[in-house]
Amino acid sequence: MNRKLIVLALAGICISGANANANELTHFVEMDEKATFIEGENVVQVPAAEAYFQPREYSIAEKAAAMSAVAVSADGTQYKAEISEETLALLESAVKTMQAQGLDASIFTTEPHEPTKPVLPDDTFSTLKVIGADNRVRVTNTTSAPHSYNGRIDVGCTGTLITKKHVLTAGHCVSNGSGTWYKSLNFTAGQNGSYKPWGTATWKNAVTTTAWHNNGDTNYDYAIIVLNSEPNGGNSGWGTYSGGTHSVTGYPGDKPFGTMWTDSGSTDAISSRRVCYTLDTAGGQSGSGIKDSNNYVRGVHTTGSSTRNCGTQITSTVYNTLKDWIAKNP
Numbered sequence: 001m002n003r004k005l006i007v008l009a010l011a012g013i014c015i016s017g018a019n020a021n022a023n024e025l026t027h028f029v030e031m032d033e034k035a036t037f038i039e040g041e042n043v044v045q046v047p048a049a050e051a052y053f054q055p056r057e058y059s060i061a062e063k064a065a066a067m068s069a070v071a072v073s074a075d076g077t078q079y080k081a082e083i084s085e086e087t088l089a090l091l092e093s094a095v096k097t098m099q100a101q102g103l104d105a106s107i108f109t110t111e112p113h114e115p116t117k118p119v120l121p122d123d124t125f126s127t128l129k130v131i132g133a134d135n136r137v138r139v140t141n142t143t144s145a146p147h148s149y150n151g152r153i154d155v156g157c158t159g160t161l162i163t164k165k166h167v168l169t170a171g172h173c174v175s176n177g178s179g180t181w182y183k184s185l186n187f188t189a190g191q192n193g194s195y196k197p198w199g200t201a202t203w204k205n206a207v208t209t210t211a212w213h214n215n216g217d218t219n220y221d222y223a224i225i226v227l228n229s230e231p232n233g234g235n236s237g238w239g240t241y242s243g244g245t246h247s248v249t250g251y252p253g254d255k256p257f258g259t260m261w262t263d264s265g266s267t268d269a270i271s272s273r274r275v276c277y278t279l280d281t282a283g284g285q286s287g288s289g290i291k292d293s294n295n296y297v298r299g300v301h302t303t304g305s306s307t308r309n310c311g312t313q314i315t316s317t318v319y320n321t322l323k324d325w326i327a328k329n330p
Contacts, residue, residue: 044155069207074204117231150288247264285301287301
């Protein structure tokens, strides 16, 4: 089966699944209950590292429930979207067919777009250097690709523009995993200390998995933030993880406020959902994109320990889930 036929087959499967059950990921329904928020900046609590390394297998019913989405607007209105077991099973079957044909990474990839908006003047100046065993390097030019797509989230996290208005980040950067949302989700692309090249974009909606938001399930720790405006008109390329050398770039809390730092090296998929590495990171880099050597985002950094740091893989299923969220939350 050639690439075109497989793509058409996947589209047909997804359409038939959606028609079979109207209550899908593609249909967000407003909830009666208003959201509760945790106020303030730099207040994110990162789950304990050991929570990310507990192996678990899920039935198709458990996966469908976990991947259902919950969303919030800045005014506290909440929405939910469920996915049926049938649709998820059809999607996973189609993905396996694609993978068997070697088309996984090539199909489940979105291309980058260069920024189109001019930067504001920089009236700040500072000099810093890394000392000792810390291998992170400060990014001094934050206004050029790929670093112009990275940004600081006010709550104390990092995110990456994967469309002109959608920021990919960790689930624990938008929700505490116990049903409460964070409020300070505004995004500053390319922040460099006190310099904000395109100013700060306010947020409109946040979306994460039901599994993370309600149950703190670290296997589903990913989210998007929808902005009210385009920070700079550009976005990173992104797609499914396939191994190799990657980098993690973001805003670590142990460095001067608002400065961007990066480290790169080999990565290893330790499970079907997790990718790990020995790259240096710190609190504040939660939500950073795990970028391949071509600077395409292939995962989301979520946690660290004394022996390894890890993140959520963008699998074919996660990729399609994120694309669905983006389409329904423009």
